[in-house]
Structures are given as structure tokens and as C-alpha cells.
């Protein structure tokens with residue numbers, strides 16, 4: 001494959017004062033940031049990876065006739081690599097912008113904390129031991145020197161906070177944990193839009209199964225957003241719908257598709273829970289890894305996709321087995 005030179009997949013207005021900026025990072029990975037404009041201020045939701053502001057956001061904003069230095073506010077949905085790691089570079093290009101992240105995700109700027117985040121999921125799935133996970137985290141720490149990969153945010157936000165962008169355009173923060181502890185979604189009521197980052201991960205799909213750190217918090221999150229009256233849902237990635245619709249080649253979900261995406265996210269979360277509990281009740285003495293394999297099989301059957309070997313599905317099943325009190329591996 002030829003090296004990518006155009007990092008912008010699409011930059012388009014998707015709702016009243018809301019634009020989607022879908023950009024590539026690396027040769028094969030893609031994510032969506034969002035621009036929200038009011039009469040007096042502009043906010044950007046997420047900054048991508050370190051290279052993204054210069055490589056993806058500057059040209060994406062230019063397609064809309066906007067300049068990065070005119071952005072006042074950076075709102076991060078959470079602290080992961082492809083969402084907040086561009087913050088430092090963004091501030092270099094847009095010095096007046098202030099960055100804001102939920103306090104619970106600030107620690108994710110340290111690589112060793114991020115390594116523990118990933119490894120805890122593999123421990124829950126019975127795929128590695130606690131000792132193995134700790135050894136891995138120490139390796140990461142040694143390699144990286146545990147240097148933070150994005151600067152401390154200028155401010156923190158929490159559920160219930162409101163950012164006024166002027167002219168009636170406000171952004172309401174909804175704390176939507178489960179993917180990470182500090183995951184937030186941004187509700188733009190005038191546009192009837194919900195910009196959800198990785199907080200709502202749709203249904204199962206290859207490599208796109210709900211990537212969760214706390215399954216109980218996630219269930220509460222996906223239940224809570226059902227009551228929102230929205231016409232547009234904008235996640236950060238092309239999270240799939242349940243079969244037969246599956247993957248749609250844009251993160252933008254409008255009208256019936258927006259409501260269906262919220263519903264599919266909920267039913268999938270409940271199917272993950274049911275698969276894990278059924279597997280636990282079927283054989284309470286099975287080793288953890290085998291119980292997880294059975295849980296994933298049952299969940300896949302419910303959804304109508306083959307999830308065998310899907311590491312995110314294994315992690316989610318393992319986390320539910322922790323909740324119900326199944327013995328560790």
C-alpha cells in the first residue's frame with residue numbers, strides 16, 4: 001500500500017454548528033474528532049494522536065474554512081492514545097486553547113498506568129496471571145521512563161458541567177464511564193447531537209467489540225443515554241450495529257440510525273452480561289479461561305457473530321465473571 005499523504009477522510013457539517021473531522025492516524029487507523037461552534041467560541045472534541053493536530057486537524061479544519069488557532073477549547077472524551085495524546089501538539093498550534101479532561105483519566109497520560117489498564121483486562125479473561133501483567137507493566141515503564149504522553153490538562157470537567165459557546169450553543173458534559181473511568185460524552189442540545197468518543201461502542205464486530213474497563217459502569221452508561229432526545233450520535237470510530245446492518249462506513253449516525261445505535265449498544269451490553277452469567281452457572285468449577293471462552297461463545301450466539309478469539313469480548317466476559325464472584329484463574 002502506498003504511504004498515505006492525505007490524512008483527512010472527511011470534514012463535513014453534521015448538525016447545527018457541529019462538524020465531524022474524520023482523520024487517519026497511522027496507515028490503517030481512523031478516528032473522528034468533532035468541531036462545535038457557537039457565536040463566540042469554538043470547541044474541538046478530542047485531538048487524536050501526537051501527529052494528528054498538524055497532519056489531520058489543520059487540513060480538516062481548512063476544508064471547512066477554519067483555522068486551528070481559532071479554537072478556544074479542547075474537550076477530551078477520555079485519556080486514550082487516539083483521543084488526548086494530541087493535546088500537547090494542539091496547544092503548540094493553537095496557543096489560546098485550553099484543554100479539559102475528566103479527572104479520573106488524567107493518570108492515563110502515564111504509559112505504565114495505561115499498560116496496567118490493558119493488562120487488568122487480560123487477567124480478568126484468565127489469559128495472563130497477575131504476576132505476568134505486573135511484569136509487563138514494569139517493562140513498559142522501564143522502556144518509556146514513564147514519561148507522560150500528553151500534558152496535564154488545563155482544567156477538568158465532570159458530569160453536569162456546561163460549556164457556553166455563545167448564541168445558545170452549549171455543550172453539556174455527561175459522565176459516561178465504562179470504557180475508561182473518566183469517559184465523557186458531550187451533548188449539544190441545540191443540535192440534538194451526542195458526541196460519545198468511545199463511551200458507546202455499538203455492537204460486536206471484528207476488533208471492535210466493546211472495549212471496557214468496568215462492565216457495571218458501562219451498563220449504567222448505556223442505560224442513561226437512552227433517555228436523551230438526540231437526532232445525531234457521533235462516536236469516535238465506526239462502531240458497528242448489530243447484524244444484519246453491521247459496519248457502516250462513517251461514524252455519523254442520524255435519525256433512526258442514531259436511535260438504533262443507542263439501542264444496539266444497550267442490547268449488546270446486556271448480551272455480554274447474560275453470556276457470562278450463563279457460562280458461570282453452567283459450570284462453576286471450570287478454569288477461568290475456559291469459562292470466558294464459553295461466555296464469549298454464548299454472547300456471540302445471541303448477537304449473531306462469531307466472537308471466538310476476540311480479546312475485547314474475552315475481557316468483557318472476564319470482568320462480568322469478576323462481578324458475579326467467579327474464582328480467579
Ligand SMILES: [Zn+2]
Nearest residue numbers: 078080179198
Ligand atoms: Zn478509547
